[in-house]
Amino acid sequence: MTRMDTANITAQDLYPTRIASEPELLERTDPVVHGSAQDGPLTQGQLDTFDRDGALVVEDLFSDDEVARMRDRLATLSADPAVRADERTVTELTSDEVRSIFEIHRSDEVFRSIATDARIVEPARQILGSEVYIHQSRINAKPGFTGDGFWWHSDFETWHAEDGLPRMRTLSASITLTENTPVNGPLLIVPGSHRTFVTTVGETPEDHYRNSLKRQEIGTPDHDSLHELIVGQQAGIRQILGRPGSVVFFDANLMHGSASNISPYPRSNVFVVFNSVDNAAVEPFAARAPRPSFIAARDVEPVIPR
Amino acid sequence: MTRMDTANITAQDLYPTRIASEPELLERTDPVVHGSAQDGPLTQGQLDTFDRDGALVVEDLFSDDEVARMRDRLATLSADPAVRADERTVTELTSDEVRSIFEIHRSDEVFRSIATDARIVEPARQILGSEVYIHQSRINAKPGFTGDGFWWHSDFETWHAEDGLPRMRTLSASITLTENTPVNGPLLIVPGSHRTFVTTVGETPEDHYRNSLKRQEIGTPDHDSLHELIVGQQAGIRQILGRPGSVVFFDANLMHGSASNISPYPRSNVFVVFNSVDNAAVEPFAARAPRPSFIAARDVEPVIPR
Numbered sequence: 001m002t003r004m005d006t007a008n009i010t011a012q013d014l015y016p017t018r019i020a021s022e023p024e025l026l027e028r029t030d031p032v033v034h035g036s037a038q039d040g041p042l043t044q045g046q047l048d049t050f051d052r053d054g055a056l057v058v059e060d061l062f063s064d065d066e067v068a069r070m071r072d073r074l075a076t077l078s079a080d081p082a083v084r085a086d087e088r089t090v091t092e093l094t095s096d097e098v099r100s101i102f103e104i105h106r107s108d109e110v111f112r113s114i115a116t117d118a119r120i121v122e123p124a125r126q127i128l129g130s131e132v133y134i135h136q137s138r139i140n141a142k143p144g145f146t147g148d149g150f151w152w153h154s155d156f157e158t159w160h161a162e163d164g165l166p167r168m169r170t171l172s173a174s175i176t177l178t179e180n181t182p183v184n185g186p187l188l189i190v191p192g193s194h195r196t197f198v199t200t201v202g203e204t205p206e207d208h209y210r211n212s213l214k215r216q217e218i219g220t221p222d223h224d225s226l227h228e229l230i231v232g233q234q235a236g237i238r239q240i241l242g243r244p245g246s247v248v249f250f251d252a253n254l255m256h257g258s259a260s261n262i263s264p265y266p267r268s269n270v271f272v273v274f275n276s277v278d279n280a281a282v283e284p285f286a287a288r289a290p291r292p293s294f295i296a297a298r299d300v301e302p303v304i305p306r
Numbered sequence: 307m308t309r310m311d312t313a314n315i316t317a318q319d320l321y322p323t324r325i326a327s328e329p330e331l332l333e334r335t336d337p338v339v340h341g342s343a344q345d346g347p348l349t350q351g352q353l354d355t356f357d358r359d360g361a362l363v364v365e366d367l368f369s370d371d372e373v374a375r376m377r378d379r380l381a382t383l384s385a386d387p388a389v390r391a392d393e394r395t396v397t398e399l400t401s402d403e404v405r406s407i408f409e410i411h412r413s414d415e416v417f418r419s420i421a422t423d424a425r426i427v428e429p430a431r432q433i434l435g436s437e438v439y440i441h442q443s444r445i446n447a448k449p450g451f452t453g454d455g456f457w458w459h460s461d462f463e464t465w466h467a468e469d470g471l472p473r474m475r476t477l478s479a480s481i482t483l484t485e486n487t488p489v490n491g492p493l494l495i496v497p498g499s500h501r502t503f504v505t506t507v508g509e510t511p512e513d514h515y516r517n518s519l520k521r522q523e524i525g526t527p528d529h530d531s532l533h534e535l536i537v538g539q540q541a542g543i544r545q546i547l548g549r550p551g552s553v554v555f556f557d558a559n560l561m562h563g564s565a566s567n568i569s570p571y572p573r574s575n576v577f578v579v580f581n582s583v584d585n586a587a588v589e590p591f592a593a594r595a596p597r598p599s600f601i602a603a604r605d606v607e608p609v610i611p612r
Contacts, residue, residue, distance in 0.1 A: 188568070259491065259567065264532060
């Protein structure tokens with residue numbers, strides 16, 4: 001049975017990936033910003049920045065007290081044997097340290113209230129121009145000294161291929177819990193790359209997520225395509241730096257990654273992925289079965305901001 | 307036969323390492339700067355900076371034309387099958403790309419003339435307060451996308467343990483051939499760390515250099531000692547950035563390293579290590595046999611600057 005026989009028989013695949021033998025650079029056909037300044041908290045200037053770069057940093061959106069509470073909670077969770085043994089927890093490839101904890105908006109009261117906080121939900125609704133639901137939430141903890149990097153990737157490529165998000169109408173809000181400095185492996189983005197879909201080569205292995213969450217290989221762009229984006233199109237690379245409590249909103253198709261962290265300074269962030277309710281997941285576009293719902297929600301439950 | 311039976315029977319080991327079961331932080335007993343402003347090209351301010359930080363950046367010491375010539379030469383050497391097959395050439399652990407080429411001041415005319423250039427030799431003589439000879443030379447090429455990092459280390463630790471340099475009276479001049487930016491895995495230093503000798507744990511394996519030049523494990527400091535230097539003593543971490551043609555002079559005992567390079571921008575440098583003629587190598591302090599002379603010279607041939 002091919003994927004055309006399943007539920008998304010009528011869903012046209014605008015972003016085919018993991019199919020051809022050569023990568024391609026496809027132009028994005030979906031809008032980036034759906035709302036306007038009248039609709040919400042972001043100014044037109046902020047919306048224009050998001051539209052142009054695919055990312056927007058808002059400094060000090062959460063207070064020091066709130067950040068301290070989240071960090072304490074993360075420390076407690078990371079040390080909890082039950083959490084460490086949970087399938088929703090991913091450890092580093094090269095050590096036993098916690099790398100990510102998924103679905104924290106369901107499993108934890110502190111992070112549930114953060115994930116539905118109006119300060120991140122309202123900008124998401126404004127940019128996506130609709131009600132939103134949480135496609136994924138996680139804490140990423142990059143420990144000092146032993147934090148591996150994340151190779152370049154577009155989140156959308158995976159969410160489309162493996163989770164079945166049909167269109168680019170999804171964004172991440174990343175709340176930084178630690179200072180992001182040039183030396184602790186900060187988020188690196190290719191500004192403007194959200195307008196190009198880089199198709200990838202290679203078929204999705206079964207249960208791919210078990211390895212890809214530690215180190216992704218399938219579904220990542222090749223060197224030539226990256227060189228074309230960064231050097232050929234002169235987009236360059238930008239480090240996202242900032243104080244704890246800052247939030248980076250970034251488009252699902254923005255090319256991003258990070259280098260390794262050899263500093264003693266840990267780097268941790270809370271990620272909440274908002275998808276438009278009009279862009280609900282269908283069958284995966286390039287995988288046999290959707291990933292587990294703790295990684296990619298299958299239910300559309302509009303978030304009521306608090 | 308222990309090392310006390312050999313040539314350095316009278317050489318007192320001021321910096322014992324790879325012996326004890328616990329690491330220690332020892333205070334440096336050797337001076338850092340031996341000369342003064344009257345002796346050479348560096349100003350007293352520059353000497354003071356080197357004394358305080360263990361490193362000094364001099365911008366634009368080599369011209370664009372000279373840098374272009376060195377880069378061309380490096381490209382030619384890296385593509386030469388004879389050079390790639392040479393034991394003095396080291397490739398990346400995770401790819402076939404050239405990581406380092408050693409002893410280039412002997413094997414190549416272009417780099418021989420650079421290694422003896424007065425612009426780097428005279429500052430070395432001034433800082434070390436004597437005639438100098440070349441302990442080691444190499445090109446380090448960190449390719450774009452696939453360049454692994456270098457874990458934190460003090461060069462002196464290895465040069466003492468494995469090559470037999472008795473005292474801290476040695477420095478590196480690193481000529482940058484590419485722009486060092488925050489995103490292409492620049493040199494990271496711990497300013498002031500040259501005043502502390504971090505002893506390491508674990509015995510030197512035979513022919514250790516064959517692996518250590520790709521990824522060093524023995525002879526590198528532990529997390530707690532690094533945390534104490536960087537956080538406890540508030541030294542912090544500094545990125546060394548700069549234009550091609552700049553030179554970083556840094557003390558042999560300065561703690562340094564670099565993160566991985568996931569950018570498309572390569573990073574390459576020419577390293578020339580100058581040792582005082584009064585600090586010639588004796589028998590290794592913590593290895594059975596000295597490393598090959600292409601990595602660590604055994605002959606003292608004072609450099610005549612040109």
